[in-house]
Amino acid sequence: xxxxxxxxxxxxxxxxxxxxxxxxxxxxxxxxxxxxxxxxxxxxxxxxxxxxxxxxxxxxxxxxxxxxxxxxxxxxxxxxxxxxxxxxxxxxxxxxxxxxxxxxxxxxxxxxxxxxxxxxxxxxxxxxxxxxxxxxxxxxxxxxxxxxxxxxxxxxxxxxxxxxxxxxxxxxxxxxxxxxxxxxxxxxxxxxxxxxxxxxxxxxxxxxxxxxxxxxxxxxxxxxxxxxxxxxxxxxxxxxxxxxxxxxxxxxxxxxxxxxxxxxxxxxxxxxxxxxxxxxxxxxxxxxxxxxxxxxxxxxxxxxxxxxxxxxxxxxxxxxxxxxxxxxxxxxxxxxxxxxxxxxxxxxxxxxxxxxxxxxxxxxxxxxxxxxxxxxxxxxxxxxxxxxxxxxxxxxxxxxxxxxxxxxxxxxxxxxxxxxxxxxxxxxxxxxxxxxxxxxxxxxxxxxxxxxxxxxxxxxxxxxxxxxxxxx
RNA sequence: GGCGGGUUGGCGGAGAGGUUACGCAGCGGAUUGCAAAUCCGUGAAGACCGGUUCGAUUCCGGUACCCGCCUCCA
Numbered sequence: 001x002x003x004x005x006x007x008x009x010x011x012x013x014x015x016x017x018x019x020x021x022x023x024x025x026x027x028x029x030x031x032x033x034x035x036x037x038x039x040x041x042x043x044x045x046x047x048x049x050x051x052x053x054x055x056x057x058x059x060x061x062x063x064x065x066x067x068x069x070x071x072x073x074x075x076x077x078x079x080x081x082x083x084x085x086x087x088x089x090x091x092x093x094x095x096x097x098x099x100x101x102x103x104x105x106x107x108x109x110x111x112x113x114x115x116x117x118x119x120x121x122x123x124x125x126x127x128x129x130x131x132x133x134x135x136x137x138x139x140x141x142x143x144x145x146x147x148x149x150x151x152x153x154x155x156x157x158x159x160x161x162x163x164x165x166x167x168x169x170x171x172x173x174x175x176x177x178x179x180x181x182x183x184x185x186x187x188x189x190x191x192x193x194x195x196x197x198x199x200x201x202x203x204x205x206x207x208x209x210x211x212x213x214x215x216x217x218x219x220x221x222x223x224x225x226x227x228x229x230x231x232x233x234x235x236x237x238x239x240x241x242x243x244x245x246x247x248x249x250x251x252x253x254x255x256x257x258x259x260x261x262x263x264x265x266x267x268x269x270x271x272x273x274x275x276x277x278x279x280x281x282x283x284x285x286x287x288x289x290x291x292x293x294x295x296x297x298x299x300x301x302x303x304x305x306x307x308x309x310x311x312x313x314x315x316x317x318x319x320x321x322x323x324x325x326x327x328x329x330x331x332x333x334x335x336x337x338x339x340x341x342x343x344x345x346x347x348x349x350x351x352x353x354x355x356x357x358x359x360x361x362x363x364x365x366x367x368x369x370x371x372x373x374x375x376x377x378x379x380x381x382x383x384x385x386x387x388x389x390x391x392x393x394x395x396x397x398x399x400x401x402x403x404x405x406x407x408x409x410x411x412x413x414x415x416x417x418x419x420x421x422x423x424x425x426x427x428x429x430x431x432x433x434x435x436x437x438x439x440x441x442x443x444x445x446x447x448x449x450x451x452x453x454x455x456x457x458x459x460x461x462x463x464x465x466x467x468x469x470x471x472x
Numbered sequence: 473g474g475c476g477g478g479u480u481g482g483c484g485g486a487g488a489g490g491u492u493a494c495g496c497a498g499c500g501g502a503u504u505g506c507a508a509a510u511c512c513g514u515g516a517a518g519a520c521c522g523g524u525u526c527g528a529u530u531c532c533g534g535u536a537c538c539c540g541c542c543u544c545c546a
Contacts, residue, residue: 031546169474271478273546274539315538321496325496353487437505437506440506450507452504
């Protein structure tokens with residue numbers, strides 16, 4: 001069996017991965033809060049973990065991996081949107097409007113992640129379907145002395161969990177010392193965090209022992225991972241920015257509520273995506289969604305390639321140049337492998353690279369070296385989610401456009417071919433090639449490859465063919 | 473202030489204590505009227521300062537700069 005190594009943030013070291021149950025490898029990825037389109041940064045963990053899931057399925061068997069990714073569909077940003085719609089006269093209860101908004105966003109999310117070739121998880125639990133389980137978990141925490149109710153709020157008592165801060169390497173005392181946040185009156189300690197908070201009539205709420213309210217952030221992941229994966233599971237993943245407080249709080253909640261379990265054994269955190277060296281954020285104005293890129297005509301497969309061309313634990317810069325290079329590479333690979341029968345098993349070096357802490361950049365470099373063996377290239381590339389049959393529409397589309405244009409402008413192309421041949425004949429005699437070069441240059445500028453062999457002249461539209469730019 | 477990550481050739485980006493990363497671009501050659509495409513070949517690196525070592529870009533310590541988290545955020 002292939003030995004997989006992963007960098008475990010919890011231990012800060014690269015470890016050999018040993019599943020609790022090789023018959024059912026279980027992993028959980030923190031999914032989106034569904035209030036808006038996913039931005040490119042949201043896509044990075046999804047694509048990285050997709051590769052991990054493909055690897056695990058390859059190694060342990062397709063049916064021996066359980067992949068869970070949640071939808072957090074209770075959140076104040078969602079509430080704000082719904083409330084605004086209601087005030088604008090939208091019919092239905094606030095709950096209806098929230099459901100509408102989250103349904104819509106989940107649909108977008110699916111479409112966008114599908115476009116990146118990310119396999120859907122086995123389970124996509126929604127927080128609002130697990131309110132009862134969250135309430136039960138909170139009650140357990142109160143009974144165990146790990147949480148307390150005050151003024152309709154329930155708070156986690158950070159001092160009750162000695163390990164608090166271990167994942168992120170912080171101490172409660174240091175954090176309190178460095179904190180300048182105002183302390184809510186209902187908190188025993190500044191670092192205590194909300195498990196449950198009250199909802200007034202303008203906010204969605206559920207009945208609970210502490211009155212009508214809604215869950216705080218963090219508890220949904222603890223409740224849903226417990227329900228679907230048990231009190232101990234293999235891998236928990238997400239962006240490094242979730243390490244604190246989200247994952248720290250998850251650990252505290254889960255380990256205190258289910259002390260018999262160890263919660264997640266391996267923690268994987270991907271580094272941030274940057275744009276022009278800065279974190280992508282709305283305030284910096286360098287924010288864009290996956291859909292923005294797709295709408296610009298950038299194929300999802302190309303976005304995927306760029307995301308995987310940098311190791312997941314390093315910051316990654318999104319640039320136009322990388323995007324163009326990725327497109328060219330994928331175009332070439334698709335041409336090479338067109339109609340080729342895939343090899344039975346992927347190249348072992350690809351497997352080795354991915355098994356070494358998901359070194360997708362190394363794996364891509366090995367793919368380059370497989371160009372002489374298209375069959376092997378195809379199978380190996382598919383382990384990373386490239387060259388999948390369903391992901392090639394962009395190229396078929398581009399080729400199709402080119403083809404149809406060729407048909408529609410067939411006369412023009414034929415004419416151009418003839419003119420080129422004639423001009424060349426003339427040029428060969430007069431030794432004046434300027435007219436020929438000028439015409440050829442304009443055809444090349446339109447994205448057409450000009451092949452002038454001794455025997456004939458061929459015009460072959462390439463990936464950037466633009467018939468509108470053809471000379472008349 | 474606390475915690476964490478980064479700094480590799482023109483650009484992107486990996487591994488490995490000593491041997492070619494790889495891709496793009498460049499350069500030389502074959503081919504071509506010239507190109508394109510293809511093929512062959514090739515130069516170029518590891519922020520800075522120390523330490524360990526026979527030998528470090530690779531390990532250790534420090535410095536500088538960049539980025540992130542500590543507040544909603546992948």
